[in-house]
Amino acid sequence: MELAPNVIVKAVEADLVLLDLSGGTYFKLNETGAFLLERIRSGDTPGEAAAALTRHFDVGLEAATRDLDKLLKTLQQKRLLCDNTQTKKETNNE
Numbered sequence: 001m002e003l004a005p006n007v008i009v010k011a012v013e014a015d016l017v018l019l020d021l022s023g024g025t026y027f028k029l030n031e032t033g034a035f036l037l038e039r040i041r042s043g044d045t046p047g048e049a050a051a052a053l054t055r056h057f058d059v060g061l062e063a064a065t066r067d068l069d070k071l072l073k074t075l076q077q078k079r080l081l082c083d084n085t086q087t088k089k090e091t092n093n094e
Helices: 031-041 046-056 061-077 084-093
Strands: 007-012 015-020 025-029
Touching: 015 031, 025 031, 031 046, 031 061, 046 061
Parallel strands: none
Antiparallel strands: 007 015, 015 025
């Protein structure tokens, strides 16, 4: 998964702010959300990212997995994150 092309990221202390340049809206991630998003952006699978969260923060795997699923769904619904396999398919079909 990767950020939508119209989204930029700014670090604010331990948090991340995602800014949608096309709509002018922003979405703030706390430290754990920022950690998960960075892991996903660097190529981790959701399972790997959730497991990494449990090693860095005091959270169980079930809660980490649930929170990551919710985060990814929210970012996709807000069109801040896209599935890069879908993006690659669309690019290859052009």
